[in-house]
Every structure is written in C-alpha cells, then in structure tokens.
Amino acid sequence: MLDKQILQLDDTLLYGQGSHKKCFLHPHNKNLCIKLAYNKGGQKDLLREINYIDVLNRRHKDYSILPQYFGKVNTNLGTGYVFEIIRDYNGNKTQTLEDFITSPTLFAENFDLIVHLLKNLKDELYKNEIITMVLFPENILFQKTDENTYRVRIVNDMGSAVLIPLEYHFKYFAHTKILRRWKMFLDVLRNKYASHLSEKLIEEIK
Numbered sequence: 001m002l003d004k005q006i007l008q009l010d011d012t013l014l015y016g017q018g019s020h021k022k023c024f025l026h027p028h029n030k031n032l033c034i035k036l037a038y039n040k041g042g043q044k045d046l047l048r049e050i051n052y053i054d055v056l057n058r059r060h061k062d063y064s065i066l067p068q069y070f071g072k073v074n075t076n077l078g079t080g081y082v083f084e085i086i087r088d089y090n091g092n093k094t095q096t097l098e099d100f101i102t103s104p105t106l107f108a109e110n111f112d113l114i115v116h117l118l119k120n121l122k123d124e125l126y127k128n129e130i131i132t133m134v135l136f137p138e139n140i141l142f143q144k145t146d147e148n149t150y151r152v153r154i155v156n157d158m159g160s161a162v163l164i165p166l167e168y169h170f171k172y173f174a175h176t177k178i179l180r181r182w183k184m185f186l187d188v189l190r191n192k193y194a195s196h197l198s199e200k201l202i203e204e205i206k
Contacts, residue, residue: 034080052159098137129174135185
C-alpha cells in the first residue's frame with residue numbers, strides 16, 4: 001500500500017472515464033493517477049492488468065511502454081489502483097494517436113513521425129511479448145520527452161482474458177497474438193478513421 005489513510009476523491013480530480021473505469025488525479029502527487037472500477041467489468045479489467053504486470057515482472061520483461069503500477073490505496077470511493085500518469089516533459093497532457101489522426105494539420109505535419117512511432121510500437125510489442133486485449137488509437141500516446149523527441153506509450157486493456165493464457169509463457173503464442181492484434185488495429189484505422197487518414201499510413205505500418 002502506498003498510503004494507509006483514506007484518500008478523498010471527487011469530480012474535480014476526474015482525469016478520464018471509460019465504460020468500466022474512472023481515472024482520478026492523485027490528490028497528493030501530480031505524477032500519479034488512481035484507477036477505480038465502477039462495475040464488475042471494470043474490476044475484472046483492473047485485476048487482469050495488474051496480474052499481467054506481475055507476470056511481466058516475473059519474466060523480467062521490459063514493459064516501460066506501459067504505465068508503471070505502484071499498488072493499491074484506500075479511497076472514499078473504494079479500492080483504488082495507483083499508476084503513473086503519462087504526461088509530456090513539460091507537464092502538458094500527452095496527445096494520443098487519435099488526436100493526431102483526427103486533426104488534418106497535425107496528421108499532415110507529423111506523418112513521418114506517426115509512421116516512425118507506430119513502427120516502434122509494433123517492434124516493442126513483438127520484442128518484449130507485450131499482450132493487449134485490443135489496440136485503440138485513443139489508448140496509444142505520443143509522449144514528448146523533450147522539445148523534439150517522442151516516445152510511444154499505451155494505456156488500458158493490457159493482458160489476456162483467456163482462462164489459460166499460453167501467450168504469457170510461450171514466445172510463439174505471444175507473437176501470434178500480437179500480430180493478430182496488430183491486424184485488428186489496422187482494421188480499426190481503416191474502418192473508424194477512413195475519412196481522416198490515407199491507405200498510405202496503413203501500408204507503411206503493416
């Protein structure tokens with residue numbers, strides 16, 4: 001546990017919300033956020049992610065592409081799970097792939113950067129056998145580490161939902177699933193963002 005006291009959270013600290021989970025800014029540390037589930041699906045998601053990080057630790061994998069996990073805390077809204085909050089070097093909120101591809105100006109001006117970062121993402125997932133449930137552009141972050149340098153990070157939906165995840169322990173199954181997830185990611189880009197990007201991007205990152 002990071003803190004035995006009950007942390008007080010409210011909507012002024014709300015950083016983001018999905019269909020199962022809420023993410024709050026940590027009230028005492030600007031570099032951390034607290035994830036809470038507000039239904040059974042959210043709790044299942046969080047426990048899957050935390051269990052998967054434990055697997056990666058035991059296997060001595062480099063998973064710095066994922067947010068760092070720091071443990072559980074008590075809050076007035078229930079048990080919270082403390083993660084690194086991904087921000088740019090200057091404290092600004094990190095932009096997502098979705099931000100880049102839905103802005104015609106950002107997309108046109110940064111096409112080569114987007115291709116480079118997505119190739120890096122695929123390589124990191126494959127090399128380090130990082131398993132995700134899905135890959136969505138809103139969960140792929142382009143973090144600025146200085147004025148002219150970016151690194152790619154991913155948040156949410158880490159791990160596998162299968163009962164016996166062979167991909168956690170065997171390279172062949174990990175690589176097979178990663179390539180399958182990447183193909184699904186390309187399909188998402190084609191189907192959901194067809195009006196924003198060209199097929200050239202898809203061809204570059206296959």
